[in-house]
Amino acid sequence: MKENFFVLYILILIIFSMKIIIYPLPVYSQDVNYSDIKLNEIMPNPVGNDNDYEWIELYNNSNEDLSLDNCLIDNIGFPLDSKINKSSYLVIAKDVSDIDQNGKSFEEVWGNKSGIWGDDEKETYEVIELNISLKNTNDIITFLCGDYEDSYGWEVSKEGQSYSITFDGDWTDAYNVTPGSINTPKEEIEYYKDIIITEIYPSPKSQSEDNEWIEIYNFGSEDVNLTDWGIRDNTSNYKIRENLTLKSKNYIVIDFINTSISLNNSGEMIYILNPGGEEMDIFNYENTSKGISNIRLLNNGVYSEEIYQTQEPTKGLDNIYIDLDDVFYKYEILDIIKAKEKSLSEIICLEGVVTSEYGLLGKSTFYIQDGTAGIQVYYNNENLAENITLGENIKVLGELKEINSEKRIYISDERSLLLLESKKEIKFNVVKISDVTYELVGSLITVYGQILNTSGDTFYISDGARELKVLVKTSTNIEIPDKKKGQYTKITGILSQYGNEEDSLRLLPRYDEDILISDNPIDSNDYLVNTGQNLKIYTVFGSFLLSVFIIRWLTLYFNSLKISKLCNLSKKYFLF
Numbered sequence: 016m017k018e019n020f021f022v023l024y025i026l027i028l029i030i031f032s033m034k035i036i037i038y039p040l041p042v043y044s045q046d047v048n049y050s051d052i053k054l055n056e057i058m059p060n061p062v063g064n065d066n067d068y069e070w071i072e073l074y075n076n077s078n079e080d081l082s083l084d085n086c087l088i089d090n091i092g093f094p095l096d097s098k099i100n101k102s103s104y105l106v107i108a109k110d111v112s113d114i115d116q117n118g119k120s121f122e123e124v125w126g127n128k129s130g131i132w133g134d135d136e137k138e139t140y141e142v143i144e145l146n147i148s149l150k151n152t153n154d155i156i157t158f159l160c161g162d163y164e165d166s167y168g169w170e171v172s173k174e175g176q177s178y179s180i181t182f183d184g185d186w187t188d189a190y191n192v193t194p195g196s197i198n199t200p201k202e203e204i205e206y207y208k209d210i211i212i213t214e215i216y217p218s219p220k221s222q223s224e225d226n227e228w229i230e231i232y233n234f235g236s237e238d239v240n241l242t243d244w245g246i247r248d249n250t251s252n253y254k255i256r257e258n259l260t261l262k263s264k265n266y267i268v269i270d271f272i273n274t275s276i277s278l279n280n281s282g283e284m285i286y287i288l289n290p291g292g293e294e295m296d297i298f299n300y301e302n303t304s305k306g307i308s309n310i311r312l313l314n315n316g317v318y319s320e321e322i323y324q325t326q327e328p329t330k331g332l333d334n335i336y337i338d339l340d341d342v343f344y345k346y347e348i349l350d351i352i353k354a355k356e357k358s359l360s361e362i363i364c365l366e367g368v369v370t371s372e373y374g375l376l377g378k379s380t381f382y383i384q385d386g387t388a389g390i391q392v393y394y395n396n397e398n399l400a401e402n403i404t405l406g407e408n409i410k411v412l413g414e415l416k417e418i419n420s421e422k423r424i425y426i427s428d429e430r431s432l433l434l435l436e437s438k439k440e441i442k443f444n445v446v447k448i449s450d451v452t453y454e455l456v457g458s459l460i461t462v463y464g465q466i467l468n469t470s471g472d473t474f475y476i477s478d479g480a481r482e483l484k485v486l487v488k489t490s491t492n493i494e495i496p497d498k499k500k501g502q503y504t505k506i507t508g509i510l511s512q513y514g515n516e517e518d519s520l521r522l523l524p525r526y527d528e529d530i531l532i533s534d535n536p537i538d539s540n541d542y543l544v545n546t547g548q549n550l551k552i553y554t555v556f557g558s559f560l561l562s563v564f565i566i567r568w569l570t571l572y573f574n575s576l577k578i579s580k581l582c583n584l585s586k587k588y589f590l591f
Contacts, residue, residue: 056178056192059172080100174254212232214230237263238263242255245292280302310324310325310329343364367411368407391423419512421513466498466500466501483520483522484522487530491524503535508525508529
């Protein structure tokens, strides 16, 4: 019985030994040199927006098959009994044969599109499927077997371009894409170079407006086909797939609505890449507000390297630089007389000469005048008071408002007041009091008249047909001369309005010299009606002329009498 048991034991040992010889077990020996397994090629950023095309390639540089059972790739273990054959490649793919049935797989791109890997002569290398996830930017892949580790990382990958290890052991993204075969450098191609990014519009005003876009310009003498050219930002790549030709000296605009790129409003670097992945231009823009565009300026046919921001996007056209502080560029300069006819709350742009300094005739106000009329301007910024002086030529932009029935321009932004060229001569109109109307409100005028009555800093003057209120504001510090009824005056000032009553018009002198009062007429005959108190002037003058005429007539009369008497005497004594 013991002998039979021993024979059985010997037979089991023989059979087991034969099985080991016929079916060798995977090698787990610590004598295996896993350093012969190398990361060889990595595709982190396939063409398009789908990750199912991502893959990693390993190469076994040893003369024996090596098990991968105790190895990790991208922190993922290999399937049981996985191995890499000697002197061979192994590709680890995200989706080998469209397991998720979305029509996208490694086999679709690198096989015969049958849905089965290994049924075609170009599908001869080994491919296994692992749920790898490769980032386009700032990622690292690690292959780990026991104590052995091999890794490679990248910052920004090019769309459709793999990273390959060179014969010198360096990594590059300038080789051909070759899964399952030897890495080879690309043939050197001389790509077109005369292309530049001229404008980037990252922050549309609203959702209803244009999308984000980039403008490209061909400053060379040849047309260029942009198929397979690319655009890259800090995180994504976009490759032009359609047949797109950019003609010489022309622009083309890439709208980003259907691309993988989203332009950052905070600013970033944008690259344009030729089909070989070479950077042909870099456009570095800064933080951009809504509706603002980033441009290069065209000067004598050449675009600048410097980047500027403009208020005027010029999609597909020569760029126009409008300074961000220029609030006037969209508004037409109106004549003041026309501006007053606009509806209240409209934004108005005017140019005029300062006729009353800031704060002189009212807090935070001053007056300007052009060749048509004048108007009050309100601006609550005393820091600019020293700049708004008499005779300054300025441009203003503001809202048309009304205070106490008088129109004014309300400025709310420091940029809406601009000093223009040197000071101009102030011109004022000499107007009959009877011709003073509401159309002259805001204008600098001069009138002549006689004082009707006075009351402190207010007095009324008349030209005999109409009276006008004169108000001397305490803010002017004018020393009002003594005045009394019947005196003659010459008053210069700003015609203002306060209310809708009949006497709402008032003349506001600005300085001491704006008021002249005299007991005698002041060169005023053309501006006074010959009635009332000033009639005595013309009566005396007429009487004087009449007296001169009578005396002259009498002289001639008596002279004629004397001559007549002499003639009669001659006849009496000398006739024969």
